Structures are given as C-alpha cells and as structure tokens.
Amino acid sequence: MIADAPVRSLVLWFPDWPVTALLHEAAESSPPGRAGPIAVIERNLVVACSAAARAEGVRRGQRRRDAQARCPGLTVVPADPARDHRAFAPLVAAIEERAPGVQLVRPGLCALRARGPARYYGGETEAARMLLETLQRHGLPDVRAGVADGPFTAEQAAKSGATAAEPVCVVPTGGAAGFLAPLSVGVLDASSLGAGAAPSASDDLVGLLARLGVQTLGEFAAMPPDRVRERFGERGLRLHALSGGRDSQPVRPRTPPPELAREVAFEPPLEIADQVAFGMRVTADDFIAGLGAVDLVCTELRVELVGDRGERSERVWLHPGSFDAAAVVDRVRWQLSEEVGAYGGATGERAMLRSGVALVRISPEAVDAASHHAPAIFGGGPEEKVHHALSRVQAMLGHRGVLTPAIGGGRWLIERQVLVPWGDRHAKGPEGLAAQRARPWPGSLPDPLPTTVFAEPVPVDVRALGGELIDVDERGSVSAVPAVLIESGRRRAIRAWAGPWPVVERTWDAARSRLAHRFQVVDADGGAWLLVCEGDAWTAEAVYD
Known part of the structure; x- marks a missing residue:
C-alpha cells in the first residue's frame, strides 16, 4: 500500500446534531415532551432544523425570515457550540469504549479507522451496527454510519448512502470514485472531513465550478490534474483528488482526556x-495525585453521595486556593453533617439521604494549572498565611466555623449583610449573591450607602417644634416638619431632612405585610442618620459617617 492511498474509514454522522443537543439538555431540566418545529440559527442562517421544521419546508442554509415565513410557529434558537460539544463528549467516550481511536471532527460527526473494529467484530458492517446499537442505548436511534476508502468518502456514504431504514452504507474497496461521481460538487464545502480550509475559500471554489458547468464530483474528477492546478491552485488540486476518491487524509484519533473523577x-x-x-x-x-499527574489542581469540587435506597445528595464546594486531600475529606464530612435526615434523626427540608451511604463520588468541577498555585520562592505572603490559618480553624470547627462578610440583596441594610463560609464564593447560579444584588428590590436604598449599620434598629423619636410626635399618613405625607431627633435621651436639632421613601413588602400576606418610610436626617452636629418610620414608631437603621 502506498503512503497516499486511502485508508478504510468508518464515519458516524448524527443528523441535525445542534437540535438533538438542545433537546437533550432541555429533557434534563424538564420532563420530555414532543418537540415542535425548531431551527438553530447562526449568522441569520439556518444551520440545523428538526424533522417537524423540515416538514414545513425549513431547510439548512435558509435565511431566518424565509424559514419563519414557511413555518410561522418555528422556534428559533441561537447556535451554541459549547452546548453542542458538551452534549457530544459523553457519546464520543461511549464510542471509545467499543472502538478506540476516535477522531472528533466536530459535534455530530466523528471518524475512526475501520480495520481494527472490523477484525474484532467480524466485518465492517457488523462493527458499524454494533456502534449504532451502542448509541441507541444512549437514546439516539437516528445515527448514520458510512464505511469507505478515506474519511471523506465515508462521510458522504453516511450522509447520502445511509437511510433511516438502512443506517449503514458500506462502499466496497476501490469503489469510492464510482460512489462519489453522481454527487453534487456542493459537498466539497469546509464542513467536510477533507476540506480543511476556511468556508469562504471552499464556497468560492464550489460556486466557480457551478458557473463553469461542473455540477457533479464525477465531472470535476474527469478534468486533467494539470489544468486543475493551473486554474484552481493546490487547494483545487486537493478537492480534485477527493472528488476522484483519492483521499490521503488519515484518521487522527484524539487523545482521550484523563479520568479525574x-x-x-x-x-x-x-x-x-x-x-x-x-x-x-x-x-x-488518589484524586489529588491524578490531578497532579497532569499538572492540574482542583479549585471547585463536586461531591455526590448516593444512599442505600438510591437517594442522592450533590453539591459543589469551593476553595479560596486549591484542594488537597485533607480538604477533600473535610468537604465530604461537612456535606454528610448537613444531611440531618440521615445522621441526626430529624426530617429537615435539606435532608437528601434517608439511609446509609453506599457510594461517594468526587470530581473536579473546575481546575487550574498547578503552576498558578505553586508556593513562592521566599515563602508565602500575608494572604497565604491568613488562608492557611483560617483553613486550619475551619477544618477543626466545621464548614460554618469561619465566616466572612459579603454583600447580598435586599431592601433593608441589615438583610444585605451576609456571612458566608470561608472559601465559598457565591457569585454563580440563580441564588448567588451577585444574582441577588442584581434583582430590582423596589424600595431599596440607592448608593451611597451608610457606613455604619446597626445590628438591631435603635429606637428614636422625631418630633416637631411643638413637641408632637411626627408620623406619616396613608398618602405618604408627614404630619409636621421634623425638628428634633431624640436618641438615647439626647436631643438633637434637625438641620436638614429628606423623605419619606416608602418600603412596601408582601402586600398579599396579611400576616407578614409591612409598610415603612425611610428618612435621611442631618442633625446640628453634622451627623447624618437613616431613620425609619413604621406606624407611630421611629428607629435609626444606620448612620452616615
């Protein structure tokens, strides 16, 4: 066999993979339902569509408005390459368990050498059917397989030769040129396995061939190679070889990522x-050693606990630096201690485990290069010393033994003071502090905020010049001009004031509804106060220093 001769290749094609990946993730977050017409859009063009959308006339390559005109009920979803890769990675791992040496071309398309699986499973067709059965067990019944000389021809066999009734198409050895001959030159685009160039270069060449009257791969392959090189250059000569079934590009298997869990x-x-x-x-x-073997450290750890009755408890733990073995064990212990239903006899809402622990799984949720966490040449600085001291205290006292302050969301200043365990960063997720602060919170105090917030509101009196106590009516109007602030028996003349600003909470709940009014007051000594009037009672919420 000469060096440039095509190698028997097996290609697996997942039609409309972006739609499949979208439905797969949607099924994990909500009960599965019947999918309607869906189109995935990128650069205002349809890159994938569901079967229901195709039935309404939607096709790949259509403009968005044309697709919506054909199908008014079309659900338009933007393309998400990260989602496509995320959903495809477990399938590649499943294929590698049956036939190692998989090349991930792109999400929805992978290739491998056919010789090894064919010899092991008794033939090329048998090997392809075995892989399709494996994917069917993962909920993917509509995968197509193609086997041919070279990955390009095998890809076209999977796309053009395989059908839903017969999902495996095997092109005999030496029959690549005859199989490719009737196919349109449009298959020579940058999405093909053998293209390897920018989309614009491939599209321009295909368009030029069509204008020259070359409509099929057989017509293109019949052109003299010297004339092709002269007219189209080396790029055109490469596509000319593909059209004739002379695909010298080998399958390049990926290196599977290390199993870190x-x-x-x-x-x-x-x-x-x-x-x-x-x-x-x-x-x-062993977990920490496995990360160290690939020069990584774990900064976010996922701990999964499985009970004897099948119940699960799952949580992601954060670390201000990186986890070592002792910190991993501590997180497992802390998560178990929070499972009060299993270990305290109580039946709190947080309890997930109701039986003994049958399985514990730890996996890195986020990793970082080990070089970023290497100790300094001349020892650690003050921050590192503080980290080690607080981590040791936390290991002795438990997860909530060391707390650090953070700013959360809320209408009242005391509510915005949140204590989080040392090492936790509540910046992600719908319940994170950043998400809480971003909520509207009608009635909350705008910046600049007071510097001193009282842990418990301080009772005060606000009176008019005549000595009568001031209150706020239903319309938000004060009964008189505030003139005197009495705090801890000390009378302070009010030099300036502003307000009231109402704070209305839970009007739908008679037991917990609340209506209060905020005032900003400056006394004669220059002190600035944030006061709250609720009914006929006054309190000081904070002080501006």
Whole structure:
C-alpha cells in the first residue's frame, strides 16, 4: 500500500446534531415532551432544523425570515457550540469504549479507522451496527454510519448512502470514485472531513465550478490534474483528488482526556459520617495525585453521595486556593453533617439521604494549572498565611466555623449583610449573591450607602417644634416638619431632612405585610442618620459617617 492511498474509514454522522443537543439538555431540566418545529440559527442562517421544521419546508442554509415565513410557529434558537460539544463528549467516550481511536471532527460527526473494529467484530458492517446499537442505548436511534476508502468518502456514504431504514452504507474497496461521481460538487464545502480550509475559500471554489458547468464530483474528477492546478491552485488540486476518491487524509484519533473523577463504594452502607470520611482518605489521595499527574489542581469540587435506597445528595464546594486531600475529606464530612435526615434523626427540608451511604463520588468541577498555585520562592505572603490559618480553624470547627462578610440583596441594610463560609464564593447560579444584588428590590436604598449599620434598629423619636410626635399618613405625607431627633435621651436639632421613601413588602400576606418610610436626617452636629418610620414608631437603621 502506498503512503497516499486511502485508508478504510468508518464515519458516524448524527443528523441535525445542534437540535438533538438542545433537546437533550432541555429533557434534563424538564420532563420530555414532543418537540415542535425548531431551527438553530447562526449568522441569520439556518444551520440545523428538526424533522417537524423540515416538514414545513425549513431547510439548512435558509435565511431566518424565509424559514419563519414557511413555518410561522418555528422556534428559533441561537447556535451554541459549547452546548453542542458538551452534549457530544459523553457519546464520543461511549464510542471509545467499543472502538478506540476516535477522531472528533466536530459535534455530530466523528471518524475512526475501520480495520481494527472490523477484525474484532467480524466485518465492517457488523462493527458499524454494533456502534449504532451502542448509541441507541444512549437514546439516539437516528445515527448514520458510512464505511469507505478515506474519511471523506465515508462521510458522504453516511450522509447520502445511509437511510433511516438502512443506517449503514458500506462502499466496497476501490469503489469510492464510482460512489462519489453522481454527487453534487456542493459537498466539497469546509464542513467536510477533507476540506480543511476556511468556508469562504471552499464556497468560492464550489460556486466557480457551478458557473463553469461542473455540477457533479464525477465531472470535476474527469478534468486533467494539470489544468486543475493551473486554474484552481493546490487547494483545487486537493478537492480534485477527493472528488476522484483519492483521499490521503488519515484518521487522527484524539487523545482521550484523563479520568479525574474518583468514587468509592461501601458495602455494607455506612451510617456514621466519620466512617465515611475515614474510608475516603485513600480515594482523596488518589484524586489529588491524578490531578497532579497532569499538572492540574482542583479549585471547585463536586461531591455526590448516593444512599442505600438510591437517594442522592450533590453539591459543589469551593476553595479560596486549591484542594488537597485533607480538604477533600473535610468537604465530604461537612456535606454528610448537613444531611440531618440521615445522621441526626430529624426530617429537615435539606435532608437528601434517608439511609446509609453506599457510594461517594468526587470530581473536579473546575481546575487550574498547578503552576498558578505553586508556593513562592521566599515563602508565602500575608494572604497565604491568613488562608492557611483560617483553613486550619475551619477544618477543626466545621464548614460554618469561619465566616466572612459579603454583600447580598435586599431592601433593608441589615438583610444585605451576609456571612458566608470561608472559601465559598457565591457569585454563580440563580441564588448567588451577585444574582441577588442584581434583582430590582423596589424600595431599596440607592448608593451611597451608610457606613455604619446597626445590628438591631435603635429606637428614636422625631418630633416637631411643638413637641408632637411626627408620623406619616396613608398618602405618604408627614404630619409636621421634623425638628428634633431624640436618641438615647439626647436631643438633637434637625438641620436638614429628606423623605419619606416608602418600603412596601408582601402586600398579599396579611400576616407578614409591612409598610415603612425611610428618612435621611442631618442633625446640628453634622451627623447624618437613616431613620425609619413604621406606624407611630421611629428607629435609626444606620448612620452616615
């Protein structure tokens, strides 16, 4: 066999993969339902559409408005390459378990050498059917397979030769040119396995061939190579070889990512948290060593606990630096201690485990290069010393033994003071502090905020010049001009004031509804106060220093 001769290749094609990936993620977050017409749009063009959309006349390459004109009920979704890769990665791993050496071309298309699987499973057709059965068990019944000389021809066999009734198309050895001959030159685009160039270059060449009257791959392959090189250059000569079935591009298998997750099973299941933590020590050491082998450290750790009855508890733990084995064991222990339903006999809402722990799985949610966490040449600085001290105290006292202040969301200043465990960063997710601060919070105090907020509101009196107590009516009007502020028996003349600003909460709940009014007051000594009038009672919420 000469060096440039095509190699028998097996290609798996997942039609309309962006739509499949979208429906797969939607099914994980909500109960699955019947998918309607869906189109995935990129650069205002349809790149993928569902079967229901195709039935209404939607096609790949259509403009968005044309697709919506053909199907008024079309659901338009923007393209998301990250989602496509995320959903496709587990399938590639499943294929590698059956036939190693997979090349991930793009989400929805992968290739591998046919010789090894064919010899192991008794033939090329048998190997392809085995892989399709594996994918069917993962909920993908409409995958097509093509086997031919070279990955380009195998891709066209999967797309053009395979059907829903017969999902495997095998092109005999030496028959690539005859199979490709009737196909349109439009298949020579940059999405093909053998293209390898920018989309604009491929599209321009295909358009030029069409204007020259070359409509099929057979017509293009019949052109003299010297004339093709003279007219189209080396790029055109490469596509000319593909058209004739002379695909010298080999399958380039990917290197599978290392398996960083670790798990330990307990038989019989353990009921005591300290026993589970003790049984995790060797696994935690192996977990950290596995990360170190690829020069990584774990900055966010996912801990999954599985009970004997199948119940699950899952949480992502954060770390101000990076996890070591002891910190991993601590997180497992802390998560177990929070499962009050399993270890305290209570039935709190947070309880997930109702039986003994049968399995613990730890996996890195986020990793970083180990070089970014290497100790300094001349020892750690003040921040590192503080981190080590607080981490040691937290390990002795528990997860909430060391708390740090953070700013959350709310209408009242005391509500915005949130204490979070050391190392936790509540910046992600719908319940994170950043998300809470971004909420509207009607009635909240705008910036600049007071510097001193009282842990408990301080009772005060605000009176008019005549001595009568001031209140606020239903229309938000004060009964008199505030003139005197009395705090802890001390009378302060009010030099300036502003307000009231109402704060209305839970009007739908008679038991917890609240109506209050805020005032800003400056006394004769220059002190600025934030006061609250609720009914006929006055309190000081904060002071502007």
